[in-house]
Amino acid sequence: MAKHEPRRRAKFAADLFLELGAWGPQSMRIESALRDAIRSGRLGEGARLPSTRVLAAEIGVSRNSVVAAYSQLSAEGWIVGRRGGGTVVAVAPAQTLGEQAPPRPLRKAGVSFDFSPSEPNPGSFPRHEWLRALRRVLAQTPDASLGYGDPAGHADLRHELAVYLRRARGLAVAPENLVVTTGFSQGLSLLLRALAHNGVTKVAVEHPCVPGHRALIRRVGHELVLLDVDEHGARVAELAESGVGAVLLTPNRQHPLGVQLSPRRRASLLDWARTCGALVIENDYDGEFRYDGHRISPLQALDPSAVAYGGTIAKTLGAAARVGWLALPTSWMEPLITEKWYADLQTSVLEQLALTELLRSGAYDRHIRKMRGVHRQRRDLLLELLATKVPVLQPSGIAAGLSVVVEVCDIETEAAVLAAARDRGIALRGLSQGNYYERDAKAGIVIGYAAAPDHSYAAGVEALALVLAAAV
Amino acid sequence: MAKHEPRRRAKFAADLFLELGAWGPQSMRIESALRDAIRSGRLGEGARLPSTRVLAAEIGVSRNSVVAAYSQLSAEGWIVGRRGGGTVVAVAPAQTLGEQAPPRPLRKAGVSFDFSPSEPNPGSFPRHEWLRALRRVLAQTPDASLGYGDPAGHADLRHELAVYLRRARGLAVAPENLVVTTGFSQGLSLLLRALAHNGVTKVAVEHPCVPGHRALIRRVGHELVLLDVDEHGARVAELAESGVGAVLLTPNRQHPLGVQLSPRRRASLLDWARTCGALVIENDYDGEFRYDGHRISPLQALDPSAVAYGGTIAKTLGAAARVGWLALPTSWMEPLITEKWYADLQTSVLEQLALTELLRSGAYDRHIRKMRGVHRQRRDLLLELLATKVPVLQPSGIAAGLSVVVEVCDIETEAAVLAAARDRGIALRGLSQGNYYERDAKAGIVIGYAAAPDHSYAAGVEALALVLAAAV
Numbered sequence: 001m002a003k004h005e006p007r008r009r010a011k012f013a014a015d016l017f018l019e020l021g022a023w024g025p026q027s028m029r030i031e032s033a034l035r036d037a038i039r040s041g042r043l044g045e046g047a048r049l050p051s052t053r054v055l056a057a058e059i060g061v062s063r064n065s066v067v068a069a070y071s072q073l074s075a076e077g078w079i080v081g082r083r084g085g086g087t088v089v090a091v092a093p094a095q096t097l098g099e100q101a102p103p104r105p106l107r108k109a110g111v112s113f114d115f116s117p118s119e120p121n122p123g124s125f126p127r128h129e130w131l132r133a134l135r136r137v138l139a140q141t142p143d144a145s146l147g148y149g150d151p152a153g154h155a156d157l158r159h160e161l162a163v164y165l166r167r168a169r170g171l172a173v174a175p176e177n178l179v180v181t182t183g184f185s186q187g188l189s190l191l192l193r194a195l196a197h198n199g200v201t202k203v204a205v206e207h208p209c210v211p212g213h214r215a216l217i218r219r220v221g222h223e224l225v226l227l228d229v230d231e232h233g234a235r236v237a238e239l240a241e242s243g244v245g246a247v248l249l250t251p252n253r254q255h256p257l258g259v260q261l262s263p264r265r266r267a268s269l270l271d272w273a274r275t276c277g278a279l280v281i282e283n284d285y286d287g288e289f290r291y292d293g294h295r296i297s298p299l300q301a302l303d304p305s306a307v308a309y310g311g312t313i314a315k316t317l318g319a320a321a322r323v324g325w326l327a328l329p330t331s332w333m334e335p336l337i338t339e340k341w342y343a344d345l346q347t348s349v350l351e352q353l354a355l356t357e358l359l360r361s362g363a364y365d366r367h368i369r370k371m372r373g374v375h376r377q378r379r380d381l382l383l384e385l386l387a388t389k390v391p392v393l394q395p396s397g398i399a400a401g402l403s404v405v406v407e408v409c410d411i412e413t414e415a416a417v418l419a420a421a422r423d424r425g426i427a428l429r430g431l432s433q434g435n436y437y438e439r440d441a442k443a444g445i446v447i448g449y450a451a452a453p454d455h456s457y458a459a460g461v462e463a464l465a466l467v468l469a470a471a472v
Numbered sequence: 473m474a475k476h477e478p479r480r481r482a483k484f485a486a487d488l489f490l491e492l493g494a495w496g497p498q499s500m501r502i503e504s505a506l507r508d509a510i511r512s513g514r515l516g517e518g519a520r521l522p523s524t525r526v527l528a529a530e531i532g533v534s535r536n537s538v539v540a541a542y543s544q545l546s547a548e549g550w551i552v553g554r555r556g557g558g559t560v561v562a563v564a565p566a567q568t569l570g571e572q573a574p575p576r577p578l579r580k581a582g583v584s585f586d587f588s589p590s591e592p593n594p595g596s597f598p599r600h601e602w603l604r605a606l607r608r609v610l611a612q613t614p615d616a617s618l619g620y621g622d623p624a625g626h627a628d629l630r631h632e633l634a635v636y637l638r639r640a641r642g643l644a645v646a647p648e649n650l651v652v653t654t655g656f657s658q659g660l661s662l663l664l665r666a667l668a669h670n671g672v673t674k675v676a677v678e679h680p681c682v683p684g685h686r687a688l689i690r691r692v693g694h695e696l697v698l699l700d701v702d703e704h705g706a707r708v709a710e711l712a713e714s715g716v717g718a719v720l721l722t723p724n725r726q727h728p729l730g731v732q733l734s735p736r737r738r739a740s741l742l743d744w745a746r747t748c749g750a751l752v753i754e755n756d757y758d759g760e761f762r763y764d765g766h767r768i769s770p771l772q773a774l775d776p777s778a779v780a781y782g783g784t785i786a787k788t789l790g791a792a793a794r795v796g797w798l799a800l801p802t803s804w805m806e807p808l809i810t811e812k813w814y815a816d817l818q819t820s821v822l823e824q825l826a827l828t829e830l831l832r833s834g835a836y837d838r839h840i841r842k843m844r845g846v847h848r849q850r851r852d853l854l855l856e857l858l859a860t861k862v863p864v865l866q867p868s869g870i871a872a873g874l875s876v877v878v879e880v881c882d883i884e885t886e887a888a889v890l891a892a893a894r895d896r897g898i899a900l901r902g903l904s905q906g907n908y909y910e911r912d913a914k915a916g917i918v919i920g921y922a923a924a925p926d927h928s929y930a931a932g933v934e935a936l937a938l939v940l941a942a943a944v
Contacts (some may be wrong), residue, residue: 018767042639060765122619127610130822134606138599143925146792147594167514182654186816219814293532295490320618320821342691344658348820349792350602453615 027068112425113460117403117448125318133357153180160359182322194335200245208436233261258397273306290400389465402450502541584897585932589875589920597790605829625652632831654794666807672717680908705733730869745778762872861937874922
């Protein structure tokens, strides 16, 4: 049948599925299949049918049967012969399911000024650099790398990531201790499953934290222990009696409160982990963005044998491409590679290699450096306007990250601020309404300064300051 | 500090992480941090240090402290001043972890001729079309689409996929019933978890089948029921007494045996599913590739309310990019979207939109059509040589897919064939040694004709025919 392929393509613009029933004369089965295709909208009005000869060859029936079917359908008005040859569908389908115009991408309805925390401005995704990296990847990568590969990640990316994480983030990591994921979320999901498969049933998490993390921990089946956070970070002393096998932390900048885990607590956390053989999960979700003071070492560097460190490009480049990583103690490598294999076999090789190229060329460093400047300027503008217009508020967590938090006196005030903001088209998150807490919620506003497009940021900060000044 | 950023970049080619200890005089803390960076290899031999002024500003210490630290390190021989200004690292790091040349991509060691089943030739990935699609996506996609979006998938892709699946695969599906995944594997993993969360504890699968699917079903915690396969496909009558809540099938072309599920069994399978409210999981892993006879309708089209249909680009374009889909009964949409969100938030938007572009432009159809021709030619060559050189073998499952299977008389013969093939550098899979069966394994050889590069395929088939002729 290979020889009919080119002709069939010439007639049929696209690949048509035509199913013949199993019973009845050939011509009726063809009629019926075509009628169904037209009725269901798979063959739309004006669609061109293959010639009787081509269709007969294609479905392996006699040409006479096709001629008979076409003539019956034509008599019924489904199809019509065109001047100059060719047969086209004459009627619009009765139901047009799937034929309507494609829905537009979701937007945040009614939001003029976006201060959602921890979301980077999607407008800052480095489109040009990503395309250039991918062009190079597609030009240079050998065929053998484009199939199924190591579920732990492509060797080139693991190498470049190890070099980068050692140099820029201070990690103590070799390529052999890295698993490539599609983002921090996948990494956490894989870790929680691997822990469950290795007998852990109880996991601690900071309180407050992103509600999705608590939900995920429970979803995987773990009992959840909440660690309160004070001005020195999470109260890690509470781990001693907790019986947990792992703890999820944001030690470098607690999310959402913005405090740093104190050196003393870091040491006692790692002591605890070593003593009980527990795993510390370090979420370095925006560690690249520190503006004041010197950067601090990740926990992982202090004890690579006790810490699983997770990072992602979602906050540095954007969430449109999906690459993340876990730096793991050696003993956790096999369990995590297994989980990754069960989850999705491998992360996109093309996106892995595009990131490799960005790391290798220095474009990744340059982008982060540029964005650090952008974020710092945005933060400075926000802090300046808050200090001027709402001096009563004390923003905290300002030295790093992509958001600040301001405490307000009570939950009613928080609700009033959020309601007023909503009326002005300002997206914000509340410490209480945002479900960062499960109990004894503090009242406060989390202001993310990275999400808004460049052109509306300054106006957004003005509008936000007005709302806050009126409500607190 | 923003004003120092450009100068710092000028001196420091890349972003360096430098951690100062908390105690002791400033100059000693800087010394110690730099010494550690050199010793650990983060600052390699010849790496240029920033000027004392820039480093002082960067880490917020007095310039005198940096000058003192540099002079001490210089005295110790760690760093050296260069003629014409600038200071560079003088010594190679003691340990060079992470500094070795990047390991090369994994290759199948010792394989000259690759006949692994169900793996497409990675050399046929449409590099040019993918890049062109992505260029267009990056030029045209609004910023708002490049952030976090609908975990079910981008609306444009769901629309184009629905149109394609209806037209080319005969599915009865609307965009609202599609969830975008990263491949069939992820889709199956999400389905099995959603089933478990909805009270299903027992899942059936064809026997034989890919061993990874059995492992995944058990991994998620389900009890496994094996459905034997005969010449009419899986023996679905055994489902009646099994108590399973779902069954995973390859009805259009049983993998690895290649038989089709008979019309009668299709009907009784769907009757059973409707009666018990069970879910049929249809793995249409290579349904695009049918060479002889007319294509048959997916099960999903017969009853969209009882079937979850999974597909992927891994077999049509290749596994280097990761996009797949599930067509689901409406009642399963929310559970699956939830699982997808927990698993990884979303599939890469860039890869989703690149596929959308390929579907829209017709390039996806053209690629499949081209590959269908390539596969058919490869299959024909294989069948011809087998018929000529080893007429005693009866290849089956030849009408579709990317592999054929030949039964051999016993497990010893299978082992002999595989051993002889290995000696000749031929990768093959055995029905028995490949763990397709859990019990009562048949002996046979599964020959995948899609995996090998074009240039070595013909020679590979010759070599394979010789091995088979000698061993059976």
